[in-house]
Amino acid sequence: MANPFTEEHDLLRQSFRKFVEIEMLPYADEWEKNHTCPRHIFEKMGEQGFFGVSFPTEVGGSGMDLWAAVTIASELAYTNLGGLAMSLYAHTYLPLPLINAIGTPEQKEKYLRPALEGKKIAALGITEPNAGSDVGGIITKAEDMGDHFLVNGAKMWITNGTMADFIVLVTRTGPGHNLSLLIFDTDTPGFSAVRVENKLGMHTSDTGQLYFENCKVPKANLLGEKDFGFYYLMNNIQEERLIASIMGTYAAEWALGKAIQYSKEREAFGRQIGKFQVLRHKMAQMAITVEACRSFAFRAVAEFIEVGPEAIQTISMSKAFVSEEALKVIHDAIQIHGGWGYHEDYGLARAWRDTRLMTIGAGTTEVMHEIISKMIVDDKQYKRQFLKARGQAV
Numbered sequence: 001m002a003n004p005f006t007e008e009h010d011l012l013r014q015s016f017r018k019f020v021e022i023e024m025l026p027y028a029d030e031w032e033k034n035h036t037c038p039r040h041i042f043e044k045m046g047e048q049g050f051f052g053v054s055f056p057t058e059v060g061g062s063g064m065d066l067w068a069a070v071t072i073a074s075e076l077a078y079t080n081l082g083g084l085a086m087s088l089y090a091h092t093y094l095p096l097p098l099i100n101a102i103g104t105p106e107q108k109e110k111y112l113r114p115a116l117e118g119k120k121i122a123a124l125g126i127t128e129p130n131a132g133s134d135v136g137g138i139i140t141k142a143e144d145m146g147d148h149f150l151v152n153g154a155k156m157w158i159t160n161g162t163m164a165d166f167i168v169l170v171t172r173t174g175p176g177h178n179l180s181l182l183i184f185d186t187d188t189p190g191f192s193a194v195r196v197e198n199k200l201g202m203h204t205s206d207t208g209q210l211y212f213e214n215c216k217v218p219k220a221n222l223l224g225e226k227d228f229g230f231y232y233l234m235n236n237i238q239e240e241r242l243i244a245s246i247m248g249t250y251a252a253e254w255a256l257g258k259a260i261q262y263s264k265e266r267e268a269f270g271r272q273i274g275k276f277q278v279l280r281h282k283m284a285q286m287a288i289t290v291e292a293c294r295s296f297a298f299r300a301v302a303e304f305i306e307v308g309p310e311a312i313q314t315i316s317m318s319k320a321f322v323s324e325e326a327l328k329v330i331h332d333a334i335q336i337h338g339g340w341g342y343h344e345d346y347g348l349a350r351a352w353r354d355t356r357l358m359t360i361g362a363g364t365t366e367v368m369h370e371i372i373s374k375m376i377v378d379d380k381q382y383k384r385q386f387l388k389a390r391g392q393a394v
């Protein structure tokens with residue numbers, strides 16, 4: 001496909017790269033070592049307008065297309081701070097597109113605008129201790145008490161969970177798929193959050209376990225229509241999966257670059273290791289895989305721009321393919337580095353453990369296969385559900 005990036009995207013890339021070089025790279029190792037998710041980076045990203053690149057100007061964004069988001073994601077992947085990158089995109093591309101799509105003007109002013117400005121941190125709370133892939137199994141309850149909802153339950157693995165000022169919370173308001181989205185202020189009495197420690201990777205990301213005990217949520221904080229939450233989520237998650245495909249692609253490209261560089265520096269048996277055919281061919285294969293990931297992810301972005309969340313088949317395929325294949329590229333980059341690939345100093349150990357999440361988060365590979373097989377084997381149409389989500393007749 002033709003290069004989708006315009007001069008405007010290139011200018012954005014230059015200014016964001018400078019931001020990353022000044023504000024992130026000098027501190028990256030320290031944050032990783034101390035498992036720090038730096039709050040001030042959210043504030044600075046917001047001040048500089050980097051959160052709002054692909055949001056409309058009416059809500060404080062810069063009104064660019066999704067390729068602007070791709071530009072930011074690609075530069076973030078090059079920081080090799082997978083955790084922080086995930087926290088930043090869990091703020092921007094998980095809860096905020098939902099508020100942008102279905103929020104009231106008041107909700108957009110109160111939550112979306114300050115979040116894009118970096119004044120409030122956002123999270124999306126779907127997963128529970130006993131319900132991850134099976135979103136229909138969610139039991140966190142929002143009881144309709146007339147003038148407010150009463151929320152009781154728990155959430156698990158929520159990115160930005162202990163830092164967030166508000167959470168777009170998925171709650172049960174009826175049987176089956178009757179879920180509703182609430183914008184939940186984390187200063188609500190009865191709420192508590194504990195940081196999840198001992199993760200394999202994503203150390204620069206805040207992950208929380210959340211508890212809700214008789215929390216009162218005003219009716220004004222219902223996002224979209226009551227009981228339609230499941231369908232809103234299905235629409236929204238497509239964007240999340242797209243960004244995951246992009247991040248995976250660039251993480252693999254970063255690792256390939258490291259492998260090529262190292263293969264020219266390291267010598268064994270009196271020659272550069274990059275002269276061994278077996279390693280040259282490995283790098284050729286890695287480059288093919290990176291290009292395949294890029295083609296797939298870019299095609300998914302282009303299709304999403306054209307038809308929206310109905311690009312579900314391509315997006316699911318892209319997410320499944322990139323998350324598995326990117327991991328293989330990083331695995332091979334570690335191999336090419338020999339013992340140093342196993343050490344923190346070269347960054348590949350970090351890249352591997354962070355990218356390992358990609359086949360699990362935003363829908364596991366098995367769930368992607370399930371969606372794809374339903375579409376290609378059972379000829380299942382998701383269109384009706386998307387129409388339902390928009391409140392149209394089905």
Ligand SMILES: Cc1cc2nc3c(=O)[nH]c(=O)nc-3n(C[C@H](O)[C@H](O)[C@H](O)COP(=O)(O)OP(=O)(O)OC[C@H]3O[C@@H](n4cnc5c(N)ncnc54)[C@H](O)[C@@H]3O)c2cc1C
Pocket residue numbers: 090123124125126127130131132133134156157158159160199202207357360361362363364365366367370
């Ligand atoms: C670091 C981190 C950050 C996260 N951030 C967030 C966040 O911000 N917000 C949020 O809501 N969630 C978040 N998650 C949760 C994540 O989305 C879930 O972990 C993921 O969806 C899988 O759910 P689960 O862990 O309950 O696994 P399970 O659903 O229990 O799956 C276990 C295994 O069973 C397989 N399986 C399940 N169903 C099927 C099926 N139908 N067919 C075949 N195989 C199946 C899965 O593929 C997997 O291999 C995060 C997770 C982590 C680790």
